[in-house]
Amino acid sequence: MAARSDKPFGRLTWPGLALVLTGAYGVAGYMLIERWSFVDALYMTLLALTSVGFEEARPLSLAGEWFTISLLGLGVGIFVVTLSLMGVAISEGAFGRRTVRRRMKSRIGTLSDHYIVCAYGRVGRTAARELAEEAVPFVVVEPKDELIELMEDDEILFIIGDSTSDESLRTAGIERARALLCAVDSDADNVYIALAARSLNPDIFIVGRASDPTAAARLHKAGADRVISPYASTGQHMAAMALRPRVVDYLELTRRGGAPLRIEELQVDPGSELCGRSVSDVCGTTVPLAVLRFEGEIVANPQGDLLLEDGDLLMLLGDEEALRPLEGP
Template sequence: MSFVRKLKKALGWEFRNTKPEYNLNPIIYSHLKPFRVPLVLVQLIMMAGTIGYILIDDFSILDAIYQTGITFTTVGFGEIAPISEAGRFFTITLIIFGFATFTLSTAILIDAVIKGNLFELYKERNMLYKIARLRNHFVIFHHNEYTAQLARQFKLNHIPFVVVDSRDDMEEISAEHNYPYYVTEEAFTEKAFLKSHLSSAKGAISLSKNISDNITLIASVRLYEKELGRTPLLIISNAETQYDKDRLKKLGADKVVAPPSLMAKRVSAMAIRPDMENVLEEFLYKPDTPIDMEEITVHSDSWVVNRALKDIHLRDRMKVSVIGITEEKGRFIQMPSAETIIKENCKLLLVGNQKGIAKAKRIISQILKPGDL
């Protein structure tokens, strides 16, 4: 490894690979193959014309190239120097071949534009290069009203995402709903995973109203991540019934949302505690909220294991409160006291501002106790 590369790595300046995982260039080149014959003919005629004018009328190389060019393209500029009778016969032959070549090239170009999809391929390649720059994004499979609403929330919270659907009018749909990145492919195929750069994503979201589509997608994503050997993706899906919700969780979904059940719970909350629902809307769902809530796992090698909550100074140093602890065996401790001991592999439910929670996560993940604590 060179010194410059080592220095970049030490400073964290190494550039990520931003090339798409799915290469469209071979397909584009296959569409450009018909143009090879006209291009070769143009080169051969230019070479033959230049050599002909040099041998027949003793032109200089530059004059011969220029005379061949204006003759071959039939622009009608005339002779740049006196040409012999043999030279004029050669010029007529060159004009005929030039006209035939341009006619052939025009026919091939029109055929490629009418029958081919070069412009669509170039637009898709540009989209894939943009997607390849994303990291820790979400891939949302299947476009519907759920996807449109989720995309709106993601944009408000500056969460990158890619929408995948097999509809032919995905370009129009993405323009209508302001999807910044989209892929037109069948959701559960490897091609869709490659184009959406699922390997560098944070999670996959399947929002089809058809439970079979969600089942197929979850199974395909889990198999794909095993092939990559990467950490498990966060998979979120939707289901219409509790039975389907349980099925999707057993198949590998991390979170499953049941819209009817969720709507019933929220309406119930509005009816019973309308003021509390307003608080949730104000502090948890708004993109610019000063308060955030997050659950983090305390790993066995963390320095906070077997220490009391008061010893990690989350409240006084980071303005973060622990409002709940889920122990490894599933027991939930509500509003733990300052004397509560933190056990390994438990989950802490934190409430505070985003900056404070991020700092708390960094401190809790360390093996050694930070010096300033």
């Protein structure tokens, strides 16, 4: 996949250098051939290269006239090459991409309560597509220029930068974000990202990726709320599919919106109007599956008269219409 340049004027570097060298060639030539001063030689060189048509500084010898012809040829050649490169840049949308990036950065600056995905590799790409299917706002932080075209094709918000950099995380709106997904393929980088994200936003929910089982503990200590091992998760999913295929199929349909019923979670935040209300009062027509108490106790199949407390997490099963009034904004 070809990388796109984020600097539309980058391809004009060589023509610019050629113009400088041609100018030096012209000044040196007039000084040596015509024995002119530096100012007169520079003046004549500029006249030849710009073709403005003013009178020459002094009469030219035959050798000087032939030299001027060569200088004019170089100037016309550089002009034609520069013009064609600018046309290519415009046709490929280089200037338009800069405008798009500027607008994208402005949109990212308005995001709040959004998700940040660090890296757009296989894991990060899958996570981003799941977030897109859920229609939640998110932004990807990716260091590799060669993935720009893919992210543009996927029509996602992204910034090109190092996820371990505080500046990149701030550009992605880490202070206003709801959650961060560390999907970099380096365990050390994921640990550092978790540390940086936690220091910049103490309340953010962090999900980390650990390729090495020993890295999971380090990620938790760095501030990750959940740690996923792609290899372990794949093995567990394969075993579950072999043991309970119909249950797994239904959960897959539920996750992708293909089933009539969905499983959702409802967080009881401190000071929420849900605090002190009974499970049956909150659930309505949905089915309460479990309540995870703040202190860690799990109440499966809770009774309807169970009162919710600050920090509780209620798991619900219901159709989309029944769940919508319970979901946050």
